[in-house]
Amino acid sequence: MINGLQIVNIHKSFGKISALAGITFDVLLGEIVAVLGPSGCGKSTLLAVVAGLEVPDRGEVLWDGKALTEVPTHRRGFGLMFQDFALFPHKNVFQNVAFGLQMVKMTEPEIKKQVGETLQLVGLPGFEKRDVNTLSGGEGQRVALARSLAPNPRLLMLDEPLGSLDRNLRERLVLDLKSILRMSDQTALYVTHDQEEAFAIADRVVVMNAGQVEQFDTPERIYRQPASIFVARFLGLTNLIQGNVRQHGDTRIVDTAVGEWPFDGDYSGEVTVLIRPDSVHLNADCKCQLLGIMSELSFRGGTCRIVINVNGVPFTFELPSYMDLPREGENIQLCFDPEETIQLFPKSD
Amino acid sequence: MAAGVDRDSFKVNPILFTSSYRRYALHALWLAPLVFLALFYFYPLGSILEISLSRTGGSQAAPFIQALTSERVRRVLGFTFFQASLSTALTLLVGLPGAYLLARYDFRGKSLLRALTGIAFVLPTLVVAAAFNAMLGPRGWVNVGLMELFDLSQPPIRFINTFGAILIAHVFYNTTIVLRMVGDYWSHIDPRMGQAAQVLGANWLHTLLRVILPLLMPIIITAALLVFIFNFTSFGVILVLGGPRFATLEVEIFYQTVSLFNLPLAATLSIFQLACTLILMVIYTQLSAKLTRPLSLQPRKYTQHKLTSWRGRLLAALLVIMLLGLLTAPLIALTARSFTRLDPEPGQRALLTSGLTLDFYKELTTNRHGSLFYVSPLTAIAVSTGYAAATVFLALALGLPSAWALARNSDSKFNRFIDPIIMLPLGTSAVTLGLGFIVAFNRPPLDLRASILLIPLAHTLVALPFVVRSLTPSLRSIRPRLRQAAQVMGASPIQVFRHIDLPMVGRALLVAATFAFTISLGEFGATALIARPEYPTIPIIIYRFISQPGALNYGQALALSTILMAATAAGMLAIERFRIADVGEF
Numbered sequence: 059m060i061n062g063l064q065i066v067n068i069h070k071s072f073g074k075i076s077a078l079a080g081i082t083f084d085v086l087l088g089e090i091v092a093v094l095g096p097s098g099c100g101k102s103t104l105l106a107v108v109a110g111l112e113v114p115d116r117g118e119v120l121w122d123g124k125a126l127t128e129v130p131t132h133r134r135g136f137g138l139m140f141q142d143f144a145l146f147p148h149k150n151v152f153q154n155v156a157f158g159l160q161m162v163k164m165t166e167p168e169i170k171k172q173v174g175e176t177l178q179l180v181g182l183p184g185f186e187k188r189d190v191n192t193l194s195g196g197e198g199q200r201v202a203l204a205r206s207l208a209p210n211p212r213l214l215m216l217d218e219p220l221g222s223l224d225r226n227l228r229e230r231l232v233l234d235l236k237s238i239l240r241m242s243d244q245t246a247l248y249v250t251h252d253q254e255e256a257f258a259i260a261d262r263v264v265v266m267n268a269g270q271v272e273q274f275d276t277p278e279r280i281y282r283q284p285a286s287i288f289v290a291r292f293l294g295l296t297n298l299i300q301g302n303v304r305q306h307g308d309t310r311i312v313d314t315a316v317g318e319w320p321f322d323g324d325y326s327g328e329v330t331v332l333i334r335p336d337s338v339h340l341n342a343d344c345k346c347q348l349l350g351i352m353s354e355l356s357f358r359g360g361t362c363r364i365v366i367n368v369n370g371v372p373f374t375f376e377l378p379s380y381m382d383l384p385r386e387g388e389n390i391q392l393c394f395d396p397e398e399t400i401q402l403f404p405k406s407d
Numbered sequence: 408m409a410a411g412v413d414r415d416s417f418k419v420n421p422i423l424f425t426s427s428y429r430r431y432a433l434h435a436l437w438l439a440p441l442v443f444l445a446l447f448y449f450y451p452l453g454s455i456l457e458i459s460l461s462r463t464g465g466s467q468a469a470p471f472i473q474a475l476t477s478e479r480v481r482r483v484l485g486f487t488f489f490q491a492s493l494s495t496a497l498t499l500l501v502g503l504p505g506a507y508l509l510a511r512y513d514f515r516g517k518s519l520l521r522a523l524t525g526i527a528f529v530l531p532t533l534v535v536a537a538a539f540n541a542m543l544g545p546r547g548w549v550n551v552g553l554m555e556l557f558d559l560s561q562p563p564i565r566f567i568n569t570f571g572a573i574l575i576a577h578v579f580y581n582t583t584i585v586l587r588m589v590g591d592y593w594s595h596i597d598p599r600m601g602q603a604a605q606v607l608g609a610n611w612l613h614t615l616l617r618v619i620l621p622l623l624m625p626i627i628i629t630a631a632l633l634v635f636i637f638n639f640t641s642f643g644v645i646l647v648l649g650g651p652r653f654a655t656l657e658v659e660i661f662y663q664t665v666s667l668f669n670l671p672l673a674a675t676l677s678i679f680q681l682a683c684t685l686i687l688m689v690i691y692t693q694l695s696a697k698l699t700r701p702l703s704l705q706p707r708k709y710t711q712h713k714l715t716s717w718r719g720r721l722l723a724a725l726l727v728i729m730l731l732g733l734l735t736a737p738l739i740a741l742t743a744r745s746f747t748r749l750d751p752e753p754g755q756r757a758l759l760t761s762g763l764t765l766d767f768y769k770e771l772t773t774n775r776h777g778s779l780f781y782v783s784p785l786t787a788i789a790v791s792t793g794y795a796a797a798t799v800f801l802a803l804a805l806g807l808p809s810a811w812a813l814a815r816n817s818d819s820k821f822n823r824f825i826d827p828i829i830m831l832p833l834g835t836s837a838v839t840l841g842l843g844f845i846v847a848f849n850r851p852p853l854d855l856r857a858s859i860l861l862i863p864l865a866h867t868l869v870a871l872p873f874v875v876r877s878l879t880p881s882l883r884s885i886r887p888r889l890r891q892a893a894q895v896m897g898a899s900p901i902q903v904f905r906h907i908d909l910p911m912v913g914r915a916l917l918v919a920a921t922f923a924f925t926i927s928l929g930e931f932g933a934t935a936l937i938a939r940p941e942y943p944t945i946p947i948i949i950y951r952f953i954s955q956p957g958a959l960n961y962g963q964a965l966a967l968s969t970i971l972m973a974a975t976a977a978g979m980l981a982i983e984r985f986r987i988a989d990v991g992e993f
Contacts, residue, residue: 111891131894131895132896132899132902138895140891144891146889157893161902209897
């Protein structure tokens, strides 16, 4: 039995459209789990199922080992923060935040205290009397957060909470969010399509695609070892080429159109090879080499993103920008350590 | 965790959460309104039609044939369509520029303008007739002023009892429909579409014709349809302002019923009228259902700008003056005239004694001739108010569930069928309905002849469509997200209704109640037939005064009309204050 939320093999279809096709993962008490995936992969449906707003066709949602199937939404004790905040326009900030507390019949002084503390926590002290229709984007987000935090839900779900804010605000708030959640030791399920957001805030990440779980692990392990080509592509690791594994004496070699390198692993036959963009070096001495022609150079601040052409195949790499890089059209020589840089996947189209 | 809450004790009634229960519950919402319509609309209508048609003795088709071949009937039919079409065209002509002004520009006094133009719509026809009479009648301001100025012995302007009077009165009534429906919709259309057209080379006229007008066509047609329906079934205006020379279907039905007692013909004409309005209603409800999901709506602050250029300000001022002139001048004339005595001195043709007076108002409370039939206007006011209160209660009790069902499930076939049916009473001859009430409810178990409920029931029939159409958009506009948010935070379904739905439609409820109240106050057609002589309503007393000669009677009619106008104006201003987010057709 797991202390916390357990999602077991959830299936949900709307007519012919299958939104969730066998989702399984868990969220431990005090943990923040992010559900990461492109639009339309079923993330919001998943939240609706956990909240009880939708009934799954198959599978179960469990809390502390007990199934929640018979429990209606308003008895589950979860919190849900919507992307468009869904603040009640006919109530002011205090009344919005106090709503959940009124539903559990807290006394007036208790409510007042709790609302005050929660507003303090999200950084909006003194906002009680404000009209919610006059709040800015960032303020609205904080009120929505306060509203879902105030009743101390045993699980807080956030549906793309930073989606409607501009980039700068988003980057600032994601760290604020994380510290707020940590301070209250809140168990949270965080849904987003933004990989950086998910990695910044979560202890573990569920990568979803087309209603299925592609990988469920810590951000570091997902990034270091994506479980599938989809995950690799979603993370922006796009240097993927076809290869063939063959035996060469004691070792195995993977053979590609741009070179052949030794590797350690169980694969054989046809494979897809990923060359990671962030672990290559310029003009240094290492085991394997990649020779190409510089095609594009894009200065990104601390790093440079370059595209080089190797035998006609384009590859994208990231290099520190303090280096002296060849100009477009010139030859460039990169080298790498296959253990760090190469990853194999079963062949796919 | 909050004290005293044990979230692990889950007890749930599984029945309440099955979807088939919820579907039946939604359909059951229609039960009360449908029963009401069946009992108080279809049954009386059926009764009177049956009685009338069974009197032919001969074949059932005889009255129809007689009607169709009668020269008079053909003329009446033709005139009805003709005046309705012409009135509608004129209303569009006046209303569309005004809609443009209200839609695209923000200026001081805008909401006052809206409120004032709205008063015209809810005014009882008799008040409107009296108001125009006070302005343009033989003893009205304009004529008296001209006679005084130019030393004339006869009033120079003949307005009462002309076709022009009918047209102008119709425009007066219905312009506000175009202003509001088209204006509101227009104000939400993204101005960038027009801008894109301009960048691509379209001048002002082309943009209007090729981009804006096609976008507006659905709402213009819908508004025009509604205006046409009201003009088609017009009664009080034709009767009082048009006079004996003009007869629409409704007036002819009244005449055949009350004067000639030719019930078969009256019934036939009723059927004609009902068929026409039914078709129009169906088209109207289909069109307006499509409209509630219009294209990308922009909030007001992006689509409106202030008037800056001199030309713009001048044009706007002209338009505003014209609108105010048309829509409020008669009312002001009415009020002023009710306080003024403008009689020529006996024996002298042109000298008028003029002066402010409260005589007419005082006369209202005097029973000058000691008539047995005298009813103090104060009694009439009390009676009217009582009926109106009952109407509000009934109309809301029936309208709220109907609006709820319409809002939750706007696409279901059931709803698309029910929607025009609720609108039917608007297009049915009030006279026929009144007669139907008398005929149908004269024996047990429904012997309501003596019942005081009869009139509120009739009023509710007329008020119900307005109530439903005011409430439905408001209910529809509550985002389901808000209900979900409340649910997640622990609100049971009843708590969701109490905390989310009810407060958010509270204002719409107020608007609907005010509509029902003002409609009941001013209803004339059916009330004229059903009301008991000792409990008349205000419009009936006004009609009594206005159809008798004499300055004193005229004055009293004006005084009472002014009181009724003040009451409806107060109601309308209240509606303007309470309207939420300009959603809603009226």
